[in-house]
Amino acid sequence: ASSAPSASSSSASLRQCWYADDSSALGKLHGILVWFRALRRIGLSYGYHPEAAKSFLVVKPELKRIARELFEPEGVQIVTGKRFLGGYVGDEGVRAAFLCEKVERWVRGVRALTSAARNFPHTAHAAMTRSLQMEWDYVFRIVLTDECALSPLREAIAKELLPALLGGPVTPSEVDLMLLLVRHGGTGIRDPLDRTAAAYPASRASTKVVFKSVQGKAPFHPGDHRATIRHALTQSKQQQDVAHKTKREAAPPHIDRRRHRVLSRSTEYKTSGWLTILPSTDNNTGLDAAEFRDALNMRYGRHPPGLAARCDHCNQPLTVDHALCCKRYGLVIRRHNELRDTFAELIGMVWGDADVRREVVLKEGEEGEGGTLPKTDRPSPS
Structure with a gap:
């Protein structure tokens, strides 16, 4: 109790940020020194033991000498920039090195997914859209990022990952289309250059209430904070939709009319x-791998890899349309049977096997035999 007044007085001129047991403070050097000593003294009573060797003091370059004189006896490390809560605070030069290190790690991650995509493209795509790109999306929201530093990342996505997913080379116009949101005809893999331009302003706008509260300019109201977040996210989404629609409409002049029609269907009829x-x-x-690549290539009007030049059954040129419609190729019957079996399985799961019966198909008898023979087919819904 006797030390509480000293702790409150030492932190009166500071802005503190606590994340679980990680503490930080912003203020003048002498105030931070008093606060740090009080924290080490008072924390012992609560089982909190700040370690000076793991503590960093981020200062401006011109204040490093004074900071060393004050904090070296405490064992605190003096730096001009440091990673903080997944982001970065400090000197611009050190921030560039921080981002370069991040980009190198992300590029390695993209190349690892590229290797996996050769055999498991669907899984690699899901890992990219649901995990890896979320890492740099978070950094873009909290650190102002230079687009030039992200060029290696975009190049790795465009020249390595996308060709591995499709199973073939990709043109620059196709890359621009694929790096859009799914609802705009893309693959859901977002262009890092576009994200860094949009994420940071949206994050600043959504945290405006918290920002003013931390600065002491206004009280914090949770309702206002939630309303600000909703408004900022809605506005950011609208701006993003406009930008992606513009990019999607700019791509068709570089492709033929047939592919233009295919791309339009994927967005207008919501087939994504x-x-x-x-x-x-x-x-x-x-x-x-074959199913995913076929579907992805057909989505962009491309020829699926591995498709033969001519139909084995009627010797016609084997285009995608012919493969889907040829009555002798077998895909029509196969698609019908797959749908039939799926419906039968779902009905059996809901109402039990009693509502699913095996249809008896009659066929002609063998040569020299009269009559017909029953043939048990796959289950069909009753």
Whole structure:
């Protein structure tokens, strides 16, 4: 109790930030020194033991000498820039090195997914859209990032990851399309150059209430904070939609009319749900390499890799349309049977096997035999 007044007086001129047991303070050097000593003294009574060797004092370059004189006896490390809560505070030069290190790690992550995409493109796509790109999206929200530093990252995505997902080379105009949101005809892999331009302003706008409260300029009201977040996110989403729509409309002049029609259908008729679903063995939502690549290539009007030049059954040129419509190729019957079996399985799961019966198909008898023979087919819904 006797030390409480000294602690409150030492922190009166400081702005403190606590995240779990990580403490930080912003203020004048002498005030921070008094606060740090009080924290080490009072914290012992509560089981809190600040370690000076793991503590960093971020100062301006011109204040390093004074900071050393004050804090070296405490064992605190003096730096001009340091990682803080996933972001960065401090000198611009050190921030550039911090971002370069981040970009190098992200590029390694993209290349690891590229290696996985050769055999498991659906899983690699899900890992990219749901995990890896969220890492740099967070950094973009809290650190003002130079677009030039992100060029290696975008190049790795455009020249390595996307070709691995598609199973073939990708043109620059196709890259621009694929790096859009799914609802705008993209793959959901976002362009890091676009994100860094939009994420930081949106983050500043959404945290305006907290920012003013920490500065002591206004009291904090949770309702105002939530309303500010909703407004900022809505505005950011609208701006993002306009930008992506503009990029999507700028791409078609570089492609033929047939592909233009294919791209328009994917956005107008909302046929992109399969790209946003996580692959799952339990829910049977995972696509193998051939299925995923065929679907992704057809989405952008490309020729699926590995498709033969001519139909084996009628010797016609084997285009995607012919493969889907040829009555002798077998895909029509196969698609019908897959849908039939899926419906039968779902009905059996809901109402039980009693409502699913096996349809008896009659076929002609073998040569020399009269009559017909029953043939048990796959389950069909009753």
